[in-house]
Structures are given as C-alpha cells and as structure tokens.
Amino acid sequence: MPVRIKICGLRTAQDVAAAVACGADDIGLVFFDRSPRHLTLDDAAELALTVPVGIRKVALTVDADDATLDALLARVPIDLLQLHGHETPDRVQEIRQGTGIPVMKAVGIAEAADLDELDAYMAVCEQVLVDAKPPRGGVLPGGNGLAFDWTLLEGRSWPVPWMLAGGLRPSNVAEAIRLTGAPQVDVSSGVESAPGVKDPDMIRDFCAAVRGV
Numbered sequence: 001m002p003v004r005i006k007i008c009g010l011r012t013a014q015d016v017a018a019a020v021a022c023g024a025d026d027i028g029l030v031f032f033d034r035s036p037r038h039l040t041l042d043d044a045a046e047l048a049l050t051v052p053v054g055i056r057k058v059a060l061t062v063d064a065d066d067a068t069l070d071a072l073l074a075r076v077p078i079d080l081l082q083l084h085g086h087e088t089p090d091r092v093q094e095i096r097q098g099t100g101i102p103v104m105k106a107v108g109i110a111e112a113a114d115l116d117e118l119d120a121y122m123a124v125c126e127q128v129l130v131d132a133k134p135p136r137g138g139v140l141p142g143g144n145g146l147a148f149d150w151t152l153l154e155g156r157s158w159p160v161p162w163m164l165a166g167g168l169r170p171s172n173v174a175e176a177i178r179l180t181g182a183p184q185v186d187v188s189s190g191v192e193s194a195p196g197v198k199d200p201d202m203i204r205d206f207c208a209a210v211r212g213v
C-alpha cells in the first residue's frame with residue numbers, strides 16, 4: 001500500500017493545487033488562532049471548494065468547544081477532525097458522537113512512556129496521529145518542525161490507522177518511514193519557506209521522497 005500523505009496548514013488555492021498535483025491524499029486546514037496557518041471560517045469555506053473530490057479535508061482544532069466545532073462544521077465540509085489539544089478520551093468520544101465526523105487524535109511523544117497514552121485513544125477514535133511533544137511553554141501544540149526519536153516506534157504495531165508527524169521534511173521523511181513503518185505521514189512546517197507560507201517545490205520534493213520509499 002502506498003504511504004498516504006497529508007499536507008497540513010494550507011492557506012491558499014495555490015497551496016491546495018500544489019499539494020493535489022503532487023499526489024497528497026489529505027489536506028489540513030488549521031483552526032487555531034495562535035497559528036500562522038490559522039484560517040477564518042469564510043476563507044476555509046472558500047478554500048474547501050478548490051479541493052477535488054477524493055482528497056480528504058482535515059480540520060485541525062485545539063481544545064475546541066462544541067459551539068466552535070458546530071460553527072466550523074456548519075460552514076466548512078470536513079472529512080476528518082484532527083484534535084491537537086489536551087482532549088481526553090472521553091472528550092474525543094463525545095466529539096465523535098456529537099459531530100458524526102471521524103476523529104484523529106494527536107498524541108505528543110518525547111520518550112517511550114508517552115506511547116502508553118495512545119492506547120486509551122485507540123478505543124475511541126478512527127485514527128491516531130503520533131507527533132513530537134511540543135516544547136514546554138511553546139506557543140503551538142504542534143507545527144513546530146520538531147521531530148522525536150523515531151526508533152521509539154520500531155517494531156510497534158497498532159490496531160487502528162496511524163499517521164506520523166513532527167519535523168518531517170523532504171530530506172528526512174524517507175528515513176522516518178523506513179524506521180517506523182508509518183503508513184501515513186503529515187507535514188506542515190517542513191514544506192514552508194516561512195511560517196505559514198507553503199513552498200510548492202518543497203511540497204513536490206516531500207511527496208517525491210515519500211513515493212520513492
């Protein structure tokens with residue numbers, strides 16, 4: 001099976017076109033106002049219209065309340081919710097049942113013990129996102145371009161689909177896939193020329209590196 005590719009933090013129709021042309025499977029829209037990739041609902045609704053059928057539209061939220069999620073889903077057609085905050089397994093379950101939208105919960109990894117946290121989420125969501133733990137006191141809970149020790153994942157297998165994220169770039173994604181066996185990869189800052197500014201050449205190189213594994 002080819003490794004699935006998610007390009008996250010797209011903000012313009014040109015970003016979407018570049019990702020789609022290079023074979024991305026998922027595009028990520030960020031709804032977190034402290035992020036340089038944040039989209040308003042109006043901008044996201046317009047951008048969503050440019051995404052071809054068959055490409056999954058993923059909404060990234062951080063500890064969003066029900067009203068925020070309802071407003072988002074009423075305005076923007078979303079295929080998968082990426083929960084990137086401190087949502088507990090109970091809250092994940094509640095969101096999944098309340099919205100009817102499949103959920104991918106992000107879990108931050110810095111050491112082997114952090115992997116235990118994944119188990120509780122496997123039971124309540126469609127997918128998990130295995131990301132680097134954000135730096136203490138950092139502004140963003142993700143999208144920091146930081147990798148974790150991928151050897152922690154060697155020999156692991158999980159019963160639900162999972163995606164690898166954190167510091168992936170065109171130059172390291174092939175090694176990350178080889179070491180971890182990741183069936184899906186997610187990138188944001190690793191294909192940017194500046195925070196929030198996607199670079200079509202880097203998107204192309206990233207996708208080519210994944211497809212070359």
Ligand SMILES: O=C(O)c1ccccc1N[C@@H]1O[C@H](COP(=O)(O)O)[C@@H](O)[C@H]1O
Pocket residue numbers: 008009028030032035036037060062084129131140141142143144145146165166167168186187188189190
């Ligand atoms: O991209 C963001 O701005 C962001 C904001 C808040 C939470 C998560 C965010 N991005 C996600 O973080 C990981 C890793 O990103 P990177 O490739 O290391 O920059 C990825 O899943 C993004 O979707």
